[in-house]
Amino acid sequence: MPLFTIVNRETCISCGSCGDLAPDVYDYDEEGLAFVMADDNRGCVKVEEDFIEDVQDAFEECPSGSIRIAEESFEGDPDKFEKVTS
Incomplete structure (x- = not known):
C-alpha cells in the first residue's frame, strides 16, 4: 500500500511531535512549522x-x-480528501 503524507501548516502548532516520531520524514522551518522533507510538503x-x-x-x-x-x-493540498486515511 503506498502512503503519502503532508502537513497542514495552517493548523500546525509547532509541538515537535512529528519530528520526534518521524525525524527522517518531517522537519521544521524557521518559524517552527512542520513540513515533509521529501517533497517540500507537497504530499x-x-x-x-x-x-x-x-x-x-x-x-x-x-x-x-x-x-x-x-x-x-x-498534490499540494492538505485538504484534498474529506476523510484522511488512518
Missing part, C-alpha cells in the same frame, strides 16, 4: 517503506490533526 512523494510506521505514529499523535496521510497523492 506527492510516496513515504519510504522504512518510515511508514513512523509516519502513522506521527499522524496518530499529532495534537492538532495537522499531519495528514492518504493512499493517494495530496
